[in-house]
Each structure stands twice: as structure tokens, then as C-alpha cells.
Amino acid sequence: MDNLLDRALGLEEGRGGRWPLLGKLVLVEDCVETGGAFVVHHIIKRFLLWPQPPALSNNALILVAFSQPLSHYDRVLRKLGCNLVAQRDNNRFLFFDMLNLRFPDKDDAKTGSSVLVTV
Numbered sequence: 001m002d003n004l005l006d007r008a009l010g011l012e013e014g015r016g017g018r019w020p021l022l023g024k025l026v027l028v029e030d031c032v033e034t035g036g037a038f039v040v041h042h043i044i045k046r047f048l049l050w051p052q053p054p055a056l057s058n059n060a061l062i063l064v065a066f067s068q069p070l071s072h073y074d075r076v077l078r079k080l081g082c083n084l085v086a087q088r089d090n091n092r093f094l095f096f097d098m099l100n101l102r103f104p105d106k107d108d109a110k111t112g113s114s115v116l117v118t119v
Contacts, residue, residue, distance in 0.1 A: 048093065060091060063095050
């Protein structure tokens, strides 16, 4: 389904079957009064529901979030018809919550309990 946002992002269907943003870093920055979160939600949904050829079926989307927890994205994407928890369980979606990230101290390094150690 082609729409203006897809065209603006270069996500029109029928472009060779390959995800146009494959291997690219996408940074969404708000620069007007209206937030840009809808663009993030749209890109996530389009990537996870884009038909993948078998050779590319192991590709994953990595979201580094600075403003919302996973539960927020999961609720919004479920309304859009995409289950993020199922995608995460299938290793198609990786989420890094920078709001709750703990940086290791000397005690964490000894016990191996730091998030950074397990990543």
C-alpha cells in the first residue's frame, strides 16, 4: 500500500523486493512542534512486515530508544498490526532502552551483572 510517507522515505513497494533502508542508520529528529514518533512507528512496522526473500530472512531491526520503553512501542505497533514481542523472540527486533541502561561499576565487572557485559 503506497502512501505519501512511504514515498518520502523511499519505501514504495515494487522496488526489487529488497528493503530500501537495509544496512542504513535512520535518525529521526523532531524539528517542529509535532513529534516525529509516528515516523519511527511507521518504519518499524514497514520493516518487520516487509516481505523478506529467504536469503535475507535473518535481518533484524535494532532500535536504540532514548524516549520510550519497549512497552510503548509494543502497544502502538500492536494497534498497527505488528507484534514486537513475537518479532523480538524470533530475533528480528532488538531493543536497547537507553533510559534504563546501567553503566558498569567495579562490582558489576566482577559479577558480570551489567547490561553492557551481557550485550
